[in-house]
Each structure stands twice: as C-alpha cells, then as structure tokens.
Amino acid sequence: MPGNKTDIEKAKEELVCELQALRQQNAVLEEQLRQAQRIEAIGNLSSGIAHDFNNLLTVINGHAEFALMKMEKNHPLQKEVKSILGAGKRAENLIKQLLAFSRKQVYEAKVIDVNRVITGLDKMMRRLIGEDIQMEMHIGSDIPMIKADPTQIEQILMNLIVNARDAVKERAESTAEAEKRIIIETGRVYLDESYTAGHPGAQEGLFVLLIVSDTGMGMDAEAKEKIFEPFFTTKEKGKGTGLGMSTVYGIVKQNNGNIYVYSEPGQGTTIKVYWPSTAEVKAPEAAGIIKEDILTGKETILLVEDDEQVRKFSAAILKELGYEVLQAGNGKKALELIKEKQVQVDLLLTDMIMPQMNGRELAGKLKEMFPAAGILYTSGYTDTHFMHGGALEEGIHFIQKPYSFQGLGRKVRTALDENKKSAAH
Secondary structure (H helix, E strand, C coil): CHHHHHHHHHHHHHHHHHHHHHHHHHHHHHHHHHHHHHHHHHHHHHHHHHHHHHHHHHHHHHHHHHHHHHCCCCCCCHHHHHHHHHHHHHHHHHHHHHHHHCCCCCECCEEECHHHHHHHCHHHHHHHHCCCCEEEEECCCCCCCEEECHHHHHHHHHHHHHHHHHHHHHHHHHCCCCCCEEEEEEEEEEECHHHHHCCCCCCCEEEEEEEEEECCCCCCHHHHHHCCCCCCCCCCCCCCCCCHHHHHHHHHHHCCCEEEEEECCCCCEEEEEEEEECCCCCCCCCCCCCCCCCCCCCCEEEEECCCHHHHHHHHHHHHHCCCEEEEECCHHHHHHHHHHHCCCCCEEEEECCCCCCCHHHHHHHHHHHCCCCEEEEEECCCCCCCEECCEECCCCCEEECCCCHHHHHHHHHHHHHHHHHHHHC
C-alpha cells in the first residue's frame, strides 16, 4: 500500500509540473497575442494618418516642384522653394515607412534569389558599417526562390545592418575590448506543426531564413517588447526616427513572413526573418533598350479625385504636358460629365478610395462606355479591391501618392501606351 501511495504522489507531481508548464506556455502565447494586437491597432491608426498626409504632400511637394521648374536659375526664391521641397521629401519618406509598418505599402513582387540581392548589397553595407566593424556573410546553398519586391528586401537588410552597426559601436564605446562583428546568414528551413504551435502567426511550409546577428549592446525585455512599434528607439535624440524596425516588421508581415528577436543586455542581438518560398519560376530578365522618357501627349484624360487641391494640381500637370483634361470630384459626377461633354475618353485617372463609388466601380462603368480606355489608379495607401496584401494585380496601373510632376507624367504615358499595345493585340 505505501508503494501505491508513492506512485500516486509521483503521478500527482508529474501532473502538477505539466499543468505549470502549460500555464507558462499559455502565458507566453497570450503575451505574444497582446503584442500583435497592439501593433495591429497602431498600424491601423498609422495608415489613416498616412492617407491624409499623402494628399497634403502631393499638393505641397507638387507645387514646390512645379515652381522650381518655372523659375530661372538665379531667382531669389529658388533656395527657399528647394528647402520646402526637401522638407516635403523627408516627410514623404517618413510616411512611406509608416505605410510599410501598417502593411499598406504598394509593391511589385517578382520571383527573386535572395542570395543575389544580399551579395549585390555587399559593398554598400561594408561602406555603411565602416572599416572598424567586421562583417561576415554565410550564404546558404540550395536556397529556394522567394516572391518579393527586391527593394523591400533591400529595405529590410539596410535597416537591420544600421541597427546592428549602432549597437556594436555603442558597446565598443563602453567596453574597449568588445568584439565588433556583424554576421549575415541565409538558409532554408521547413516549419512544422510543432514550431507553429508555439509561434502565433507562423505557418507551416518551406521558408527562406535571413539572420542578422551582432555583438552589440543587446536589449532588455522591455525594449524587445516595443522594438517593432513606430517611433520607439533606444538611440539618443536626433540619432534615429524609430521607424527602421517597424518598417521591417510591416514588410515581413505584408509578405506573410515572420520575424523574431533574440537578445540579452550585453550579449548582442539576433534577428531572424522567415520569408515564404515560392515554386514559381523566375522570369528571364529583359534586355531593354534605354530611351529618353516621353511624357507629353494629346489624349483626353478623365481625372476623378475627391480632394480638390490634389485634383487641381494633377490637372495642372496633365495640361502642362499637353493632355485634354476632364475633371470630377467623384464617380457619379464623372459619369454625368462624360454624357454631357460627349467626348471619347482615352484614360481614366482615378483615386481608389472615394465616397459613394470607389475607383474600381467607376472604372467598370467607364469600360462599358469606352472599352478601349486605359485605367490608372491612385491612392494614399493600398486597397484590397485591386491588390493582394499590397501586391499589384497583373496588368493594373497604379501610382502611389504623393507623386511628382515627372512621376505622374511617366505613369500616364506608360498606361496609355501599354493600353494601346494590348488593344492592338
């Protein structure tokens, strides 16, 4: 009997231990979920702010650019206008980072070899970190292809490298004997059910793994918890915007990947990015002929934009380039205007997000009237009506706000020319 009692007590102890382990695991998962929900809420707020600011910046930067084009070289106000444009461009860059964080950034995904992108940045990264920091690359073999916008991979890598460099330099300043190293690694990994069970948001499958490690200061638990939040930074005032890691987080999540941070104070930091692989075959690179941009034209463009200042600025650009322009503040007025004017529309340039009738609905109605007309969408952030998580659908023409004189002219001309080619076939 005593022996049986001991067995029962052992079983109880084992059950208690298992229960404690489950409670600990549950607490970790709950905390990860809370952090994800908090970041999601901040992202929704950021995208709303970005949309409004992009309309404002389209007008501010556009008119500054327009004014510079009209000014003579020695005009007394040229310096001031350049300063306005410079500040506007910096604001535009901040908004782009917020859009990346909130997963509202527009990108054009291609099948790429991540190893080629990384090795192509080797010289730039070494210049960026300086000669006093040793950079090592351990590029894995047999890496599967991924589907990504190469500029987004570059954004991720450059932001991680800059953060690693700053952390290494900070530790070197406080500890003379500190090792100064940054390591970049790539590999392939299959995430199974046991892994995804302990990592909320992770999916099973074959992934490309990108790792950036450093021998820097490392982070405490509080810093790790907030690392992906916009404007959070451990750097001194004026030495960072706090948008680097939030940009990386947004890009990775927008592409159905995952990112994890491993760090301890004084022990350096390791960032692991898991990017889903693709079975798609890489398209051959076109050996295009570089030719001078032709921005002008004489076609008729229907411009539909609910922000009056953006509409006026866009119309001024198009008229300057020689186009005939019809303007409307919403889809309903645009359709009424066409019926009233009885003119052939060659291209619809429409904001995607408008009250009563969105840009996609308007484009559908216009195509019924003018099947040969081209469509060019614009918006301050992405919209699921014509994108998949920010990736453009094939054949869609889109220009992100804020856009420049040259940028709009080039996109309009491209949309018109490609539409003519497709109509001819």
